[in-house]
Amino acid sequence: MAMVQPRSTKYRVLASHIGMLCFIALILFPLLMVISISFRSGNFATGSLLPEVPSLEHWSLALGIPYTDDAGNVTQPPFPVLLWLWNSIKIAVVSSILILALSTTSAYAFARMRFAGKGFVLKSMLIFQMFPPVLSLVALYALFDQIGNHVSWLGLNTHGAVIVASLGGMALHIWTIKGYFDSIDRSLEEAAIVDGATTWQAFRYILLPLSVPILMVVFILAFIMTIMEYPMASILLVDTDKLTLAVGAQQYLYEQNYLWGDFAAAAVLSGLPITLVFLYCQKWIVGGLTAGGVKG
Amino acid sequence: MLTDTLTYPRAENRAFMTRSILKWSALAITVSMALYLIFALYAQQAFVFAMLFLVLTASAVFVFVNKRMYAHRYIFPAIAGMTLFVIFPLMYTVGIGFTNYSASNLLSFERVQNNLMGRTFQSESVRYGYSLYDTDKGYVIYLEGKHQNLMSPPFSLEGDEVQPVPVLPAQQTPSGEPLQIRDIIKHRSALNELKLSTEDGRELSMASLRDFAAIQSLYAVSENDTLTNNRTGVTYFPNHDEGFYESADGDRLVPGWTVSAGWDNYTKVITDPTISGPFLQIFIWTLVFAVCTVIFTLILGLLLANLLQWDQIRGKGFYRTMLILPYAVPAFISILVFKGLFNQNFGEINLVLENLFGIRPDWFSDPALARTMILIVNTWLGYPYMMLLSMGLLQSIPKDLYEASAMDGAGPINNLMNITFPLIIKPLAPLLIASFAFNFNNFVLIALLTGGAPDILGASTPAGTTDLLVSYTYRIAFQDSGQNFGLAAAIATVIFLVVGALSLINLKLSKIKV
Numbered sequence: 001m002a003m004v005q006p007r008s009t010k011y012r013v014l015a016s017h018i019g020m021l022c023f024i025a026l027i028l029f030p031l032l033m034v035i036s037i038s039f040r041s042g043n044f045a046t047g048s049l050l051p052e053v054p055s056l057e058h059w060s061l062a063l064g065i066p067y068t069d070d071a072g073n074v075t076q077p078p079f080p081v082l083l084w085l086w087n088s089i090k091i092a093v094v095s096s097i098l099i100l101a102l103s104t105t106s107a108y109a110f111a112r113m114r115f116a117g118k119g120f121v122l123k124s125m126l127i128f129q130m131f132p133p134v135l136s137l138v139a140l141y142a143l144f145d146q147i148g149n150h151v152s153w154l155g156l157n158t159h160g161a162v163i164v165a166s167l168g169g170m171a172l173h174i175w176t177i178k179g180y181f182d183s184i185d186r187s188l189e190e191a192a193i194v195d196g197a198t199t200w201q202a203f204r205y206i207l208l209p210l211s212v213p214i215l216m217v218v219f220i221l222a223f224i225m226t227i228m229e230y231p232m233a234s235i236l237l238v239d240t241d242k243l244t245l246a247v248g249a250q251q252y253l254y255e256q257n258y259l260w261g262d263f264a265a266a267a268v269l270s271g272l273p274i275t276l277v278f279l280y281c282q283k284w285i286v287g288g289l290t291a292g293g294v295k296g
Numbered sequence: 297m298l299t300d301t302l303t304y305p306r307a308e309n310r311a312f313m314t315r316s317i318l319k320w321s322a323l324a325i326t327v328s329m330a331l332y333l334i335f336a337l338y339a340q341q342a343f344v345f346a347m348l349f350l351v352l353t354a355s356a357v358f359v360f361v362n363k364r365m366y367a368h369r370y371i372f373p374a375i376a377g378m379t380l381f382v383i384f385p386l387m388y389t390v391g392i393g394f395t396n397y398s399a400s401n402l403l404s405f406e407r408v409q410n411n412l413m414g415r416t417f418q419s420e421s422v423r424y425g426y427s428l429y430d431t432d433k434g435y436v437i438y439l440e441g442k443h444q445n446l447m448s449p450p451f452s453l454e455g456d457e458v459q460p461v462p463v464l465p466a467q468q469t470p471s472g473e474p475l476q477i478r479d480i481i482k483h484r485s486a487l488n489e490l491k492l493s494t495e496d497g498r499e500l501s502m503a504s505l506r507d508f509a510a511i512q513s514l515y516a517v518s519e520n521d522t523l524t525n526n527r528t529g530v531t532y533f534p535n536h537d538e539g540f541y542e543s544a545d546g547d548r549l550v551p552g553w554t555v556s557a558g559w560d561n562y563t564k565v566i567t568d569p570t571i572s573g574p575f576l577q578i579f580i581w582t583l584v585f586a587v588c589t590v591i592f593t594l595i596l597g598l599l600l601a602n603l604l605q606w607d608q609i610r611g612k613g614f615y616r617t618m619l620i621l622p623y624a625v626p627a628f629i630s631i632l633v634f635k636g637l638f639n640q641n642f643g644e645i646n647l648v649l650e651n652l653f654g655i656r657p658d659w660f661s662d663p664a665l666a667r668t669m670i671l672i673v674n675t676w677l678g679y680p681y682m683m684l685l686s687m688g689l690l691q692s693i694p695k696d697l698y699e700a701s702a703m704d705g706a707g708p709i710n711n712l713m714n715i716t717f718p719l720i721i722k723p724l725a726p727l728l729i730a731s732f733a734f735n736f737n738n739f740v741l742i743a744l745l746t747g748g749a750p751d752i753l754g755a756s757t758p759a760g761t762t763d764l765l766v767s768y769t770y771r772i773a774f775q776d777s778g779q780n781f782g783l784a785a786a787i788a789t790v791i792f793l794v795v796g797a798l799s800l801i802n803l804k805l806s807k808i809k810v
Contacts, residue, residue, distance in 0.1 A: 127803065
């Protein structure tokens, strides 16, 4: 590289490496600590980062297997963590599919068609997606209460309600997909339409196959956002076996019932898959996030 | 496939027929289901909700039937979803802000009146002593009154009959011995459920172990909706300003009903010192929190992004992955992890601090420390996002600018202040505002980490020193006994205005083209 380098560069590079490594150690401390705690026996145990006597007590409880200690005492799992994880995944998969399907078709219309009120709708969607749903929880609660009186699978305390409610957050995804559609040359579709294809066929057979990458990104983004959604699920879901992970996990750390060790194992068990998915897809996710400018 | 349809017009015609039949029947089914829901809601007097679904269904039919609305068919589901779950709740919330909707004023006037009219009491004047006989055919009850004696046919005490047992005037006691009081006690719960009906239409129920008394409605309603208490004779007038039945002495009957409160909730926020004090404190802390978070995460993120962009640094992939780890771990898990680590007695952070410096800070009960903790945790959570944003923006700065400045002998600080910062601040500004708005409403962090604790003293609503406006609103609406939805909605409306202004500014700054 033709760049002019001052002499002090070598020391500055060294200092940067040391600084960043120290910073990373500090940042990772909580995460490493939780992994370590999940292997300690008991809920109040203290010790070094590498437990001297590793115990699988918390892990067995997190996996839903009653744990028998050396003295023969049997501890039952405090909470159905795997069921919560399953609930979360179920809700996230169904709502991501719905979000993907609905926002793709809308984005197509916004990117390719001309109609009255297009700019207005697009701009208002951007504005409305900034309003946090926490503030309208009273209204959402009343809404689902009313619907639930007549359509039982959409009422309070159902997964249907949480799935449907997540459809309110589609604006961000519509914008992301629309941006991608805009970048695809429309002459291919026009050629197909000249050959006699309907608009729907041009969309289904020409544009969609070209957009698989962005559809993956939106699916993953919607999936992660739904998994992490807390306020709405905390109001809509009541029964312990219906909770999602985000709502259920805090029950480990109540003052009266402080299950620090059990929490650590459950947190690693349920957080690890989500973290790995995120790291694996980070390249695409980052692009999508910076386009939308928000994190859920 | 396309050529098929062109060369076989008949097949196309048939396919078209099937499709249009399918289309119309699907439409008919959806519409009839929607109409059922609308009528059911209307019958239950949920007019607002009935109206909402009526508008949605009508526009759906209009869009899907009208050929000219073809483009709108594609966007309709998304718009309907946003209307239903974002815009409608928003307007409904603003509406609630102008009412006294709360745990004590939850119902409509009609339902409150029905509720009060359903209340009963046992008459003092119409009372009968009773005895119970166990005969071959079942139990027989014999009532001794002042004017007449009554007797029932044999009945069973085991079954859970809801039907009242009729009693008729009797001249003599039934044959056999009445049950002893201890045997009656055994049947107490069944007797409690038992209702007897007399010839003149009165209902009797057990008043004590030895008495049956007539059941009377507690309230009688007059023409102008006033209620009279049949036991005390006090008259209650409906007060449609307050939403309660009130007597002349100011006695209130609970429950009350929902009435419009005008600007009451807003004036309360300004004038009532037990609300305005905490509100102002929380508002300032919310601003401080959001500004500090943006500044801290930006500084940290920009610094790390600069280091990662520097071509002298090796192992960028490793650093990058490690540095975005806090972003990759689900927030609800890492916040709870911090809640445990900061715990005063068992937390690992206090353990380390005690070993190193011999101190054990009260992270959750001291306001200043609790706020510090929140800022530390939120910086940890938020810097990777800023780092990723800055990395993207730094890449767009032409490299020769730095080369030129190096020729002139400029150091890193000069580079940052004179090249990097001026060039990235413009595209960064809308993202910073979005981040500010997000943190202004960072409900999950507060709800999971401190829950707002420690509490503000002297507040009449649940309010904590670490509460943000959103979590404050949430607690007023859903926590403790208060459930003051009206007040919560009024504060939510204030936040809506702030957020709305921010997003408008954002839209102007980012110059979005549609």
